[in-house]
Amino acid sequence: MRRPAPLPASPEEPTADDVALDATPVRRRRGPLLRFGSAAEGPSTPSPDPDAATQGEADGDHDGSSDVSSVTAVIEEDDRRAVSDPVGSGEVWRAARARRKALRAEIRRFTQRSRQRRFAVWGSIGAVAALVLGSVIAAYSPLFAVEEITVAGAKTLDPALVQQSLSDQLGAPLALVDADDVKSALAGFPLIESYALEARPPHQLVVRIVERLPIGAIRVDDGYSVVDAAGVVLSTSPKPPEGAPALDIAGGIGSEAFRSAGLVMRSLPADLRATVTEVHATSGDDVTLRLNDGKSVVWGSEKDSVRKAAVLVRLIAASPDSRVFDVSSPTVPVVG
Template sequence: MRRPSPLPTTPPARRAAPTAAPQPEPVAPPRVEPPVRDPEPAPEQVTEVIEPSRPGRLVPFAQPVAEVDDVEPGERTPDAEGDRPLGLRDVWAAARARRRALRREVRRFTVRQRRRRYAWLASLAAVVLVGLGAVATAYSPLFAVSKITVLGTDRLDRGAVEQALAGEKGTPLALVDSSAVKAALVGFPLVESYSIEARPPQELVVRIIERTPVGVVSTRGGFSLVDAAGVVLSTSEKAPEGYPVIEATGGAGSRAFRAVGAVYRSLPADLRTQVTAMAATTPDDVTLTIEGAEVVWGSSDDPVEKARVLQALMIATPPSEADEYDISSPDAVVVR
């Protein structure tokens, strides 16, 4: 059944100054005409009765309430849903929604920190990749030894040294074994020390420092050329020319011999070529023979000053006019 709808009313007038309230005018009730009967039956008509409303008042409009018969069977109303008891599934869904909201908030407030972390991780990964690439390249056949260069040889045969080191060819530069190189150079007495240098991509450089001969030592097998440490460099039946004959108590390797070698290596080049013999019984009584004159050198201390004094004495008194130069004490020299 359709309910009558209210007519719009006139909005209330704005309040004026406090005066006597006006009396509402009486409104005459509407006139209702009596129904006219038709000869034929007409459908049922509903007459709407409109009640007059007073000016300045609004008639409240009531929302039509659904009849019980208007609700379909099985249909759930909002009131029925609000009254439904919560179950375990509802609690789980609420907890899951809360966790998702918390994760969203955490991600929103830590976005800058995560960007810095990603930047550090990317940098670290780049460094690791570069390092692994460098190591892989260094140990690959691209950097294997294919050429061996020997430097610093004078009396030593360079070709023989390169042939002795040929076993290192094909080995990556980073894997060259220094002990294997040492074992190959042990067979060359003239080698005093050496160093290895890798020149990428495929060259191995070996720098050799040869031993310096200081004199000749008489042995049962002939005359041996030795260095300052007493290492025999070569042996021959005749004494090699250009080197002094050394006589030291205790033989090669003794303290007296090492003192003789130290004195010889400290001499200037022009004096070294004039020495024909050297002798010592102790480290403190080294003597030299220069053009027939004997030089009492003493110990191996202060060699530079002693060499300067000896050169001055030889200029003042040539060896042909002197039998002995005693420079064991540079401050008090004696010429005989």
Template sequence: MRRPTPLPTPEEPPRRAAADRGGSARGAASDSAPALAPEAQRREIPARASASRRRSSEPAAAEETAPIPEWIDDAPLFAPEPLRPVDREAVPVDAPAEPPGEAEPTVRLGDVWRSARARRRAIRSEVRRFTVRQRRRRIVWLSVIAAVVLLIAASIGSAYSPLFAVQRVDVVGTSQLDAQTVAHALSGQIGTPLAAVDESAVKAALVQFPLIETYTVEAQPPHDLVVRIVERTPVGFIQYPSGYSLVDAAGVQLSMSSTPPSGYPALTVSDTSSTAFRALGAVIRALPTQLRSIVTAGSAQTADDVTLTIGGTGTRIVWGSADESAEKAKVLETMMVSRPPQGVHVYDVSSPSAIVVQ
């Protein structure tokens, strides 16, 4: 802001006029006054010099000073200059002044590329510094996963490789069948990797043996194939015009012969697929070994009408249904001890809690 210019003081012109008048009066007096003594003149000279200096420092004479308008008294001492808006973009405040005569440096593409590359390197370095733990955990997990994958791949590869090929077939659980005959039927699996054994081929080879009820195949590394067999249990034979058929409790024909098989009872049923035959087969299978060995015949018209015959004496055992067969067999053995079959015609165990002997 510019400093205001002071206005002249109204009292100065009258004082200047009075001074002029006083000077004139003093001049006249000096002209009329007698000459002063030398000491008085020496004192007056400095006074005149100081007065002249004072007069020279005062403003111009009253006649040279313009008259002061009346409105000056009511006007403010100074008028502020209006502020101008400053364009900060055009004139930056902190921008250093460029030295005169110095040209602006040129920016090359290579310098820009090198600066960007250095910046990218610095950013990558900071990222690596702040992600050390995360990268370590990732490396550990990737290592574990890779080890598991390699282990699985190695296991699968070795299982299907000749290192684990079948070199021997073991047959377990046969009593009526010849184990060597069954193993020879499975010889087609020799040389096959344990993991690639053909289940359908094994089943087709074992179907040739009717005495096999169920089987399981187990691979025992490095070179053994174990076949566990559950044989069918014959319950008796049925006489047909063509011969005698040995059957199990399910009615499956196990063998055919022209003579009655020894050690098995003769069965009299209308059909091997009927409920009466299934009940008869279940009863014979539930008999203890000692009791089964003396039974020579069995018959059933319905599922609740099972009857057995003891050989030698012809004693009949009225069994009833196949329910509670174990309890009935236990009660029958106890009764046969106290009442042997030689003196008994009928054992009625259809109700095990109330056995009847005739």
């Protein structure tokens, strides 16, 4: 409450009662002295009328002691009401709850975008995790069991024999195909140089094989053995096998001459390799080929074999009647 407005000043000299009124201490500032009492409090205290006071002063009827008593009574009444009617604990609790509610609303408003980003990130992570988990469970379940085995890349081998050797993998989930068992089964086929397994859901297992390339038949104690460039024996027969070039290699399979001859045979194009009937090698730098039409090819070492093969094909096409072709130096070939 505000401090009561001062009484209008008298045109005459102040009296002793006026000085006493001005000197009366006011303990605390309140609102205007104008108050309206309720029915329980009784009749309201009349407020002094400034005009009436002025008129009284003018008439000489002003009483300073009555004004001091009125102000003091109002202050004492306000103090009594402040003490007898304090703020209740319920109001304090409701105010604190309203404040917390408003604070939470502000926090939600300012963090809405970050919460949306977190929700999107965690939602994406959850979706990916669910997809991966579902895929793993499905892959290891009977839903993706092996029901068909396909052999690809077999040229000399019989694919049915390879499929039969892997029949124990039928019924196993694609993800649980035993690679060691497959390796053991395919080890019985010397013609297989390498292989790869490919799972094609839901039920197909593909075995891609690379066969060894036979370079010819070499004479052994009990007949003839067909070997590849690594010296692996692919087959053995008591007589020279048909279609396999005869290998005349100094030092046998483990020699440097054999290694060089094997690399030369692997570098030849398929159509040209099919025309070779004999391979002679006395050392790693002296490899000679004989073709089925009687032509002789001096090859030299295995170096630049791919380039030598290309030069040889052009020379044969350009000089079909020639009998000797020397490509040991592919930059200066000789035809005789």
